[in-house]
Amino acid sequence: MCAAITARQAGASVLVIEHAPKYLRGGNSRHTRNLRAMHSGPVETLVGAYDEEEYWRDLLFVTKGKTNEHLARIAIRGSIDAIPWLVRLGCRFQPSLTGTLSLSRTNLFFLGGGKAHLNVLYAAAQRLGVELIYDSEVREMPIENGRVREIRFSHRGFPATVKAKSYIAAAGGFQANIDWLKANWGARADNFCIRGTEYARGRVLRNLMDQGVATEGDPSGCHAVAIDARSPRFDGGIVTRLDCIPFSIVVNREAKRFYDEGEDFWPKRYAIWGKLVADQPDQMAWSIFDAKSLGLFMPSVFPAIEAPTLAGLAGKLGLDAEALTTTVAEYNAAVRPGSFDPTIHDDCATHGLALPKTHWARRIDQPPFYAYPLRPGITFTYMGVKVDENAAVHLGNGRPLDNLFATGEIMSGNILGEGYLAGFGMTIGTVFGRIAGRGAARHANQ
Amino acid sequence: MPINDLLTEIEAEAARQLAICNACRYCEGLCAVFPALQRRTLFESGDIGQLANLCHNCKGCYHACQFIPPHAFAVNLPQILSEARFESYAAYAWPRPLGRLFENNGVVVSLIAALGVAALLIGVGLAHAPADLFAARTGPGAFYQVIPWGLMAGLAGGVTLFAVLAMTIGAFRFWRHTGEGGPATAGAVRPAALAAGDILTLHNLGGGGRGCNDKDEGFSTLRRRLHHFMFYGFMLCFASTTVAWIYDHFLGLVAPYPFFSAPVLLGTTGGIGMMIGTGGLLWLKFVTDQAPTARRLLGADVALLLLLFLVAATGLLLLCLRETPAMALLLAVHLGFVLALFLLLPYSKFVHGLYRSLALLRDRRERAASLHAHSKG
Ligand SMILES: Cc1cc2nc3c(=O)[nH]c(=O)nc-3n(C[C@H](O)[C@H](O)[C@H](O)COP(=O)(O)OP(=O)(O)OC[C@H]3O[C@@H](n4cnc5c(N)ncnc54)[C@H](O)[C@@H]3O)c2cc1C
Ligand code: SF4
Numbered sequence: 001m002c003a004a005i006t007a008r009q010a011g012a013s014v015l016v017i018e019h020a021p022k023y024l025r026g027g028n029s030r031h032t033r034n035l036r037a038m039h040s041g042p043v044e045t046l047v048g049a050y051d052e053e054e055y056w057r058d059l060l061f062v063t064k065g066k067t068n069e070h071l072a073r074i075a076i077r078g079s080i081d082a083i084p085w086l087v088r089l090g091c092r093f094q095p096s097l098t099g100t101l102s103l104s105r106t107n108l109f110f111l112g113g114g115k116a117h118l119n120v121l122y123a124a125a126q127r128l129g130v131e132l133i134y135d136s137e138v139r140e141m142p143i144e145n146g147r148v149r150e151i152r153f154s155h156r157g158f159p160a161t162v163k164a165k166s167y168i169a170a171a172g173g174f175q176a177n178i179d180w181l182k183a184n185w186g187a188r189a190d191n192f193c194i195r196g197t198e199y200a201r202g203r204v205l206r207n208l209m210d211q212g213v214a215t216e217g218d219p220s221g222c223h224a225v226a227i228d229a230r231s232p233r234f235d236g237g238i239v240t241r242l243d244c245i246p247f248s249i250v251v252n253r254e255a256k257r258f259y260d261e262g263e264d265f266w267p268k269r270y271a272i273w274g275k276l277v278a279d280q281p282d283q284m285a286w287s288i289f290d291a292k293s294l295g296l297f298m299p300s301v302f303p304a305i306e307a308p309t310l311a312g313l314a315g316k317l318g319l320d321a322e323a324l325t326t327t328v329a330e331y332n333a334a335v336r337p338g339s340f341d342p343t344i345h346d347d348c349a350t351h352g353l354a355l356p357k358t359h360w361a362r363r364i365d366q367p368p369f370y371a372y373p374l375r376p377g378i379t380f381t382y383m384g385v386k387v388d389e390n391a392a393v394h395l396g397n398g399r400p401l402d403n404l405f406a407t408g409e410i411m412s413g414n415i416l417g418e419g420y421l422a423g424f425g426m427t428i429g430t431v432f433g434r435i436a437g438r439g440a441a442r443h444a445n446q
Numbered sequence: 447m448p449i450n451d452l453l454t455e456i457e458a459e460a461a462r463q464l465a466i467c468n469a470c471r472y473c474e475g476l477c478a479v480f481p482a483l484q485r486r487t488l489f490e491s492g493d494i495g496q497l498a499n500l501c502h503n504c505k506g507c508y509h510a511c512q513f514i515p516p517h518a519f520a521v522n523l524p525q526i527l528s529e530a531r532f533e534s535y536a537a538y539a540w541p542r543p544l545g546r547l548f549e550n551n552g553v554v555v556s557l558i559a560a561l562g563v564a565a566l567l568i569g570v571g572l573a574h575a576p577a578d579l580f581a582a583r584t585g586p587g588a589f590y591q592v593i594p595w596g597l598m599a600g601l602a603g604g605v606t607l608f609a610v611l612a613m614t615i616g617a618f619r620f621w622r623h624t625g626e627g628g629p630a631t632a633g634a635v636r637p638a639a640l641a642a643g644d645i646l647t648l649h650n651l652g653g654g655g656r657g658c659n660d661k662d663e664g665f666s667t668l669r670r671r672l673h674h675f676m677f678y679g680f681m682l683c684f685a686s687t688t689v690a691w692i693y694d695h696f697l698g699l700v701a702p703y704p705f706f707s708a709p710v711l712l713g714t715t716g717g718i719g720m721m722i723g724t725g726g727l728l729w730l731k732f733v734t735d736q737a738p739t740a741r742r743l744l745g746a747d748v749a750l751l752l753l754l755f756l757v758a759a760t761g762l763l764l765l766c767l768r769e770t771p772a773m774a775l776l777l778a779v780h781l782g783f784v785l786a787l788f789l790l791l792p793y794s795k796f797v798h799g800l801y802r803s804l805a806l807l808r809d810r811r812e813r814a815a816s817l818h819a820h821s822k823g
């Protein structure tokens with residue numbers, strides 16, 4: 001949307017081809033809540049300051065260096081101008097949501113969430129005269145002599161072709177393409193939930209790769225978190241996330257623990273649990289806690305499974321009652337007294353377990369007992385097309401295509417090769433969207 | 447979030463959806479409903495009553511929601527809160543059996559309006575010989591030649607007193623129900639002043655500063671402005687009647703009054719405002735995206751808007767034609783609509799104003815209490 005609006009503002013006539021029906025437009029962006037913005041003083045609802053160096057250090061930390069500094073800094077700096085531009089289009093922000101105070105300095109929250117934010121952008125695009133078609137899947141973008149010749153797409157089931165002077169790919173990741181995930185994860189992928197749109201099938205990315213376009217980012221990597229196993233297969237969104245793990249023990253189908261639940265603060269460990277659960281039998285796990293811990297974390301969409309005894313709980317979960325009771329008994333026996341404090345790395349830890357829980361460990365002994373079932377939930381995939389600072393897409397031979405630009409998830413692997421920084425996905429999409437829109441319009445107006 | 451077994455079917459469905467919102471919270475900045483929701487740990491019937499009556503039905507949260515039907519989570523908050531609201535009107539109604547009037551309320555409102563008009567027309571028709579009925583009348587007391595002053599005042603007074611009594615009892619019932627088990631409240635004057643501001647400006651129809659979704663996923667404040675036309679128009683008409691009463695009672699000036707007199711000027715401006723407001727709101731009801739609305743309740747909404755529109759329209763027509771032979775009939779029709787309106791005050795969507803205002807007051811008091819708790823701890 002940012003790309004389409006920018007191109008239109010630069011005088012080009014623009015057509016947006018969206019695979020989803022209208023009410024599902026906006027892909028994963030409709031599930032977002034904020035974007036991360038650099039600022040030197042309070043802006044909109046942001047407090048304090050967040051400068052380029054700190055932003056860059058945060059990014060370097062989460063990606064463990066798998067980033068392109070030049071492009072990353074363009075995204076970071078571009079976030080300054082992006083805000084007033086969005087506000088001029090009618091976008092509004094709200095103070096950081098309850099439970100996310102830690103982000104009030106770095107992240108701007110969309111008023112009403114990502115879908116409302118997109119509704120503003122769609123309305124602006126329509127006002128400006130951008131043409132939008134829904135229920136239309138882009139199938140192929142044939143490349144000839146270093147340029148895209150046309151787009152072949154299906155429109156409500158019928159084949160169609162459109163020719164333009166320049167093209168922008170903004171089709172998201174390929175996380176909803178289970179077959180593609182299977183190539184990397186095997187049959188395990190059948191048990192994954194996809195947290196966002198089911199239209200992120202990577203058709204455009206695959207077509208471009210097949211024609212020799214260069215890629216960036218880990219081809220098998222994806223951002224995977226542990227979500228409620230009762231979630232729908234697609235589009236469960238934000239409400240299926242679970243924040244209970246640090247206050248619980250997590251067991252697999254054999255009722256055995258498999259990782260230190262209290263290793264670090266939850267936001268720092270959030271994204272490793274998807275892979276951890278994916279490596280367990282049937283890609284299932286259960287987070288077990290007692291009455292003391294209920295209410296320590298944000299509620300999620302499904303109620304916790306509850307039972308007066310551990311054996312009863314095991315029965316409800318389909319776990320072996322004796323195995324679960326033993327695991328909990330061993331864990332309880334290893335818990336050393338400490339002063340429990342969720343806001344710091346406290347001294348509540350186990351002693352003597354082969355697999356310790358290093359913080360926030362308290363005995364699980366106060367009925368009723370609770371459990372949340374866990375499954376891997378895929379947020380997005382990393383691999384995308386290689387772009388340069390003009391958002392121009394590169395071929396494998398190192399040369400940019402003449403008339404193809406890219407923004408968003410389909411190119412964010414250039415900057416986010418690994419890991420994730422809350423709100424950076426939307427920042428990349430917005431900033432590179434504007435760059436791609438300008439580039440495409442310039443090329444078209446030539 | 448545990449859901450209480452004692453809820454009605456509609457309340458239970460509202461509680462299910464609200465639990466999803468409580469896990470999501472994206473709409474926090476849109477209106478008072480979401481912060482109020484997060485202040486609660488349980489959803490009892492009274493909580494649903496409060497949240498449902500706090501909702502202004504702006505549809506902002508529907509168009510902002512990633513989980514609208516056909517998503518498996520099927521969140522459609524404006525729709526379910528409308529239904530819960532209507533159910534609560536019946537539960538608070540006095541005398542209780544008349545709560546049944548809220549079922550098929552559209553038909554009830556139309557019938558009573560028709561009966562009101564018919565009664566006065568027949569009454570006037572029987573009381574006057576045809577030649578007398580169609581005589582042009584002017585000068586002070588002309589109206590009372592058609593319908594005697596005593597009858598008019600007695601009817602108006604009686605119906606108004608009954609409506610006030612019924613609505614006062616309804617208000618008490620609402621207050622008791624929504625107070626059961628809800629969050630702590632505090633303050634008196636300041637929360638009341640803030641609530642008055644919320645009521646008079648329709649602050650919650652601002653969509654958090656960007657406007658609501660009056661028609662579709664685009665943003666606007668048209669509904670808020672139309673409601674202002676209707677509300678302040680109604681208030682001007684009310685002021686007009688009050689001034690007329692003072693004229694009559696204390697100054698000995700008898701209606702009809704000249705065009706450039708306070709009652710007529712107030713009534714005319716008010717009537718025009720009401721016609722613009724109700725007409726606009728009716729139009730919006732039909733052009734708006736129907737998905738977030740409760741179709742079942744459309745009849746009730748439309749009937750009351752139409753009634754208000756007709757009260758205003760016949761009033762203005764009466765003003766224009768009061769010196770012609772049509773006056774007597776027009777007066778009967780106009781007063782018939784007015785009578786029906788007052789009869790229906792406690793048994794139509796009109797009560798939303800009462801419960802919405804009280805819900806806003808409770809909300810401001812809850813906010814004061816939670817601020818207080820935060821500043822202490
Ligand atoms: C639950 C959840 C919460 C998130 N929260 C945040 C957050 O708070 N902040 C943040 O910065 N990031 C967040 N993210 C990540 C963020 O969603 C992405 O970084 C961002 O949405 C990517 O935008 P995009 O435009 O590239 O892709 P999308 O928004 O997914 O848009 C891609 C669009 O392309 C369409 N499409 C795909 N293939 C085709 C085709 N072949 N033909 C036609 N159309 C096609 C899709 O239908 C879709 O509409 C979240 C992700 C999820 C799943
Ligand atoms: S209406 Fe939808 S988007 Fe808004 S808070 Fe509820 S679940 Fe979230």
Ligand code: SF4
Pocket residue numbers: 473476477478479480500501502503504505506507508523524527650
């Ligand atoms: S419809 Fe409007 S007023 Fe009602 S809950 Fe949703 S956003 Fe709030």
